[in-house]
Amino acid sequence: MSAVICILIGIAGGVLSGLMGVGGGIVLIPLMIVFLNMTQQQAQGTSLAIITLSFFSMLVYYKKGYVDLSTAALIGAGFVVGGFIGAQGAVWVSEEILRKCFAALMIIMAVKMLFFK
Numbered sequence: 001m002s003a004v005i006c007i008l009i010g011i012a013g014g015v016l017s018g019l020m021g022v023g024g025g026i027v028l029i030p031l032m033i034v035f036l037n038m039t040q041q042q043a044q045g046t047s048l049a050i051i052t053l054s055f056f057s058m059l060v061y062y063k064k065g066y067v068d069l070s071t072a073a074l075i076g077a078g079f080v081v082g083g084f085i086g087a088q089g090a091v092w093v094s095e096e097i098l099r100k101c102f103a104a105l106m107i108i109m110a111v112k113m114l115f116f117k
Helices: 003-020 025-038 040-063 069-090 095-115
Strands: none
Touching: 003 025, 003 040, 025 040, 025 095, 040 069, 040 095
């Protein structure tokens, strides 16, 4: 695994995460699969490990008054439970099915954001 490629993937994910609030699922996972030859499960697990580091990006938004901590705490509580349940399922699903589900979700969300309010 090339350290340079990893850092470039991190920069791409960091810029897009800070700029648009996306990164892990939309940017990092596909990049890790394509450029690091990870399986879908490896990329998803690695992406989840990286999420904890987004704290520093969040601080920029927080200082400008753009973070609702009570909402973040409630969603975060659900995320912990949902993430655990989802991870349990993801390790049992075949990589091919998981990759196709992931791609379908990205397409559905893109269409919704492009054409619906």
